[in-house]
Amino acid sequence: MSVENIFDLTGKVVLVTGGNSGLGLAFARGVARSGADVLIWGRDAAKNKAVLGEFSEKYPGRCAVEEVDVSDEQEVVAGIASGVERFGRLDTVFVNAGISTMQPSFLDITTPIYEALLAINQHGAFFTLREAARHMVARAEAGDPGGSLVICGSLSIGLGVPGLEHYAAAKGALNSMSKSLAVGLGRHGIRVNTIAPGYIKTEMAAANPDEGIEGLFASRTPLGRVGYPDDIQGIAVYLTSDLSSFHSGDTILIDGAMGVTLV
Numbered sequence: 001m002s003v004e005n006i007f008d009l010t011g012k013v014v015l016v017t018g019g020n021s022g023l024g025l026a027f028a029r030g031v032a033r034s035g036a037d038v039l040i041w042g043r044d045a046a047k048n049k050a051v052l053g054e055f056s057e058k059y060p061g062r063c064a065v066e067e068v069d070v071s072d073e074q075e076v077v078a079g080i081a082s083g084v085e086r087f088g089r090l091d092t093v094f095v096n097a098g099i100s101t102m103q104p105s106f107l108d109i110t111t112p113i114y115e116a117l118l119a120i121n122q123h124g125a126f127f128t129l130r131e132a133a134r135h136m137v138a139r140a141e142a143g144d145p146g147g148s149l150v151i152c153g154s155l156s157i158g159l160g161v162p163g164l165e166h167y168a169a170a171k172g173a174l175n176s177m178s179k180s181l182a183v184g185l186g187r188h189g190i191r192v193n194t195i196a197p198g199y200i201k202t203e204m205a206a207a208n209p210d211e212g213i214e215g216l217f218a219s220r221t222p223l224g225r226v227g228y229p230d231d232i233q234g235i236a237v238y239l240t241s242d243l244s245s246f247h248s249g250d251t252i253l254i255d256g257a258m259g260v261t262l263v
């Protein structure tokens with residue numbers, strides 16, 4: 001009797017926006033460990049280069065990196081086109097690139113701070129989703145349906161964090177958009193889901209000025225700790241694999257049960 005690797009992703013092509021650090025890098029590592037080809041977008045050439053080195057050395061699939069700023073519509077359009085040209089297709093797209101500019105309170109969120117965050121977290125995600133969907137629908141109409149669009153949301157979709165109202169607005173908008181996308185794209189075999197991670201200790205999280213935040217989150221999490229980037233690799237593999245082929249329109253909490261805790 002032999003063991004079957006039901007999560008083998010060999011031949012799948014996965015794009016991760018903001019894949020050169022933090023959660024995006026963890027999504028990319030998860031699918032690469034399972035054999036997928038990975039395309040990573042980020043603005044920082046040095047971080048992109050380091051990731052390309054790691055992936056080329058460690059993982060069996062192909063890897064490419066591109067300097068794409070998701071807030072620039074034309075860069076996104078060109079980035080999707082060149083990714084499809086390079087790899088022939090995109091099977092899964094993790095819409096993950098984002099920033100978090102926490103302020104002392106709502107009153108401190110200036111219009112430039114608000115607009116700068118929405119430009120990346122919300123509008124950049126919209127451009128990416130639309131261009132990826134255009135590719136997947138065209139592929140479906142040519143007789144090859146399927147695809148998985150995965151939005152990186154946040155617990156702020158449903159829980160309050162003072163000083164992050166602009167961030168919550170963007171995440172909430174994306175979560176709402178994902179439901180309409182799942183309904184509209186389903187007939188092409190395209191699945192759309194949102195992941196809502198709890199506090200995950202990444203560069204972005206470490207940049208939070210509130211030093212007590214990690215202990216606070218750990219104490220409020222039934223599993224008794226904060227999350228780490230490796231904690232979200234499994235859901236990335238699942239949502240890329242054909243084993244999730246009937247799973248769409250969902251918002252999946254990866255948070256140690258913090259998001260459902262009342263007491």
Ligand code: NDP
Binds near residue numbers: 022043100124152196
């Ligand atoms: P990091 O700061 O570690 O990573 C952010 C990533 O986004 C980097 O790869 C960065 O690359 C990229 N990025 C930022 N702006 C742009 C842009 N304009 N165009 C392209 N890429 C961009 O943060 P996290 O990993 O923590 O955050 C990633 C996602 O996870 C975000 O959407 C965040 O909201 C979400 N999240 C994080 C949680 C946490 O606790 N850490 C919890 C819940 C959700 P570069 O600088 O090279 O552009």
